[in-house]
Amino acid sequence: MTTILELNDADLTLFRDGRAVHRAPGIAVVVDGRIDFGERALRLARVHPRQTNQHYFTRMSADPLAVPGPRARNHADLVYLHLCELATHVDDAVVLAVPAIFGTEQLGILLGILEEAGIRVSGFVDSAVAAASRIPVGARAWHIDVLLQRAVVTALTTDDEVARAGVEEVSECGLARLVEGWIDVVADRFIRETRFDPLHAAATEQQLYDQVFDVIWRGGAAGDLVFELTQGDHTRRIELGRAALEEKGMPRFRQLTGPLPRHASVILTPRAAALPGLLRTLEESGLQARVLPDDALPAGCAAHLERIAPADGNLRLVTRLPARAKPTPEPVASGATDQAPADPRRVRDGEPMRPTLPTHALAGTRALPLEAGRGPFAVARHGAIVLLQAAEGLRLNGAPVTRDTVLEVGDRIDAAGREFVLIHVEP
Numbered sequence: 001m002t003t004i005l006e007l008n009d010a011d012l013t014l015f016r017d018g019r020a021v022h023r024a025p026g027i028a029v030v031v032d033g034r035i036d037f038g039e040r041a042l043r044l045a046r047v048h049p050r051q052t053n054q055h056y057f058t059r060m061s062a063d064p065l066a067v068p069g070p071r072a073r074n075h076a077d078l079v080y081l082h083l084c085e086l087a088t089h090v091d092d093a094v095v096l097a098v099p100a101i102f103g104t105e106q107l108g109i110l111l112g113i114l115e116e117a118g119i120r121v122s123g124f125v126d127s128a129v130a131a132a133s134r135i136p137v138g139a140r141a142w143h144i145d146v147l148l149q150r151a152v153v154t155a156l157t158t159d160d161e162v163a164r165a166g167v168e169e170v171s172e173c174g175l176a177r178l179v180e181g182w183i184d185v186v187a188d189r190f191i192r193e194t195r196f197d198p199l200h201a202a203a204t205e206q207q208l209y210d211q212v213f214d215v216i217w218r219g220g221a222a223g224d225l226v227f228e229l230t231q232g233d234h235t236r237r238i239e240l241g242r243a244a245l246e247e248k249g250m251p252r253f254r255q256l257t258g259p260l261p262r263h264a265s266v267i268l269t270p271r272a273a274a275l276p277g278l279l280r281t282l283e284e285s286g287l288q289a290r291v292l293p294d295d296a297l298p299a300g301c302a303a304h305l306e307r308i309a310p311a312d313g314n315l316r317l318v319t320r321l322p323a324r325a326k327p328t329p330e331p332v333a334s335g336a337t338d339q340a341p342a343d344p345r346r347v348r349d350g351e352p353m354r355p356t357l358p359t360h361a362l363a364g365t366r367a368l369p370l371e372a373g374r375g376p377f378a379v380a381r382h383g384a385i386v387l388l389q390a391a392e393g394l395r396l397n398g399a400p401v402t403r404d405t406v407l408e409v410g411d412r413i414d415a416a417g418r419e420f421v422l423i424h425v426e427p
Contacts, residue, residue: 002018002095002298002301003015003091003092003093004095005090005094005097006093006097006297007057007097007098007110007127008056008145009026009054009146009147009149010025010147010174010175011024011217011271012038013088013096014086014089016132017297017298018299018302019298023091024037024086025148026038026054027041027045027073027148028041028078028082028179029052030051030067031044031048033070035072036072036153037081038082042210043210045206045207045209046110046200046206046208047203051077053065054176055075055083056076056078057082058146058147058149060075060106060109060150060380061074061076062074065077065349073274075387076113079110079326080117083119084118086117087117087118088117088401091122093120093122094119095124095305095308095309096110096121096123096125097125097127097130097297098124098125098127098317099127099128099145099147099152099167100126100164100167101127101147101150107317111315113329116211120315121315122308123305123309123318124220124316125301125319126154126164126317126319128145128156129154129163129300129319130300130304130308130321131296132162132292132296132300133304133323134296137160137162138265139157140157140158140264140287141156141158141264141266141267142155142265142267143153143268143269144157144256144267144268144269144278145271146173146174146178146271146272147175148174148176149175149176150169150170150171150174151169151172151174151272152159152167152169153167153168153170153256153259154167155168159323160322161322168259172255173255178216178275179209179216181230181249181252181273182276183208185245185248186198186208186211186227186239187208188332189238189240190227190236190238193238193315194236196259198229198296201231202227204230206230208229209228211227211228212227216245216274224240224241225239225242225245226239227239245276245277246277248276249278250280250281254281256278257281257282257285260287261405262286262287262406263287263288263406264406266288266289266290267290267291267292268282268289268290268291268292269291269296269297270291272327292376300321306402357386358370358407358409358411358422358424359424360422360425361413361421362421362423363418363420367423368420370386370407370422376415376420377413386407387405388401388406388407390405391415393415395413395414396411407422408422409424410422
């Protein structure tokens, strides 16, 4: 039996034999001499906002709580008590799947807290690497997940192995901030249609918070949404299209897409994909997005259990795993930059078509090979893509190059006062 604990504080999930058996957000409410965690705390968060804690899994430190509780004086205490509650659902050693933002020091602290809570850890693994190890992904891909206080974008490289190559965190896209924005949208609609402000009273604000959280995070944010608030004998009801929530979230989601190369391959956790506006933002940015299967993480962990949880008990964070599927060619559009991205589903004789990569830069009648460290501009090869490295004064198709950018056949580069056209020369 394989037990996996996914350390995402927006949705702490315990998997047993590939099935989620327990979920809870990393939220604690200290009130009336007791501490509630997870779902119970969620339903009290707006009634007792000053007593609500949502950062303890992120901080995991001895920083004091604004409102201490029994046996809880700091954030590490809350982590310990929450994990003690979680321990009642654990019968054996667990594999801990963690996002890339957790460093060695934090994992060491966490390991000590888990042991104190009675949870034995058999292995650590990067959650993005484990989830991507069982599916075909591009030679370079970016894994996106959403935590309570931030979104995490993990860069992956794939050949014979899937490996973590970098990470960025975007605090503006944490679930807590996203939900705040969507609550404002729904509250404004209540005010316009019913002249009632649900944020004026804690009880109705909690009702609104519960409904927005449920429809966003628990599924069902498709089509028109219905929200109902009860105050005394009065029940008020509105309908709201999903598009209104998408428009609110998209400016934040653009902060996720900004650093990614054109036509990048992006893989999303199912919970991230359910957020209104995220998939639409990726599509409008020209990125190639796919949603991971619900069991991608536990299946990836189970497939590589011997490597993640070694028999000698020597714990280390695993950030590289064998790829169980061949990497897919990265879809690259041919022609000018304003053309639609290449369709990644195109096949020839049942196999994906390999994109035609630029091999040379044509300057007048001379064709110069695209090689790292040579020529008037710098390029780098990463599997099935060629990247133009950003530099001052460099222009691609008339636009300044401010970040590393995927190159395509037909692109025009202005460098050192000369124009180069990218071509493909058959070997």
